[in-house]
Amino acid sequence: MTGSLRLAAFGGSICLIALVAIVGGVVGGLIGLQSGDPRGPFDPTLNGGMRGAYAGLAAGAVVATPLALLFARAVRRWARFSPGRRHG
Secondary structure, eight states: OHHHHHHHHHHHHHHHHHHHHHHHHHHHHHHHHTSOOTTOTTOSSOOHHHHHHHHHHHHHHHHHHHHHHHHHHHHHHHHHTOTTSOOO
């Protein structure tokens, strides 16, 4: 039981980081598209939308990492006091 909860904590942490990073990338890209880039949003170079998406992706990952660590710590604590575990 403890092993499964640890695996769930690890998987949940990865999912949390991925979800927040993706949302950050989308929001950053939308903000970047609002910039006054004279080449336009569909230029194949790194224009405002792409720069904003990469910045939002990085910012989302930075914000999500401590949250994921707290989540894993909480699940580890739950595993310690799980009903299937023998205390003694």
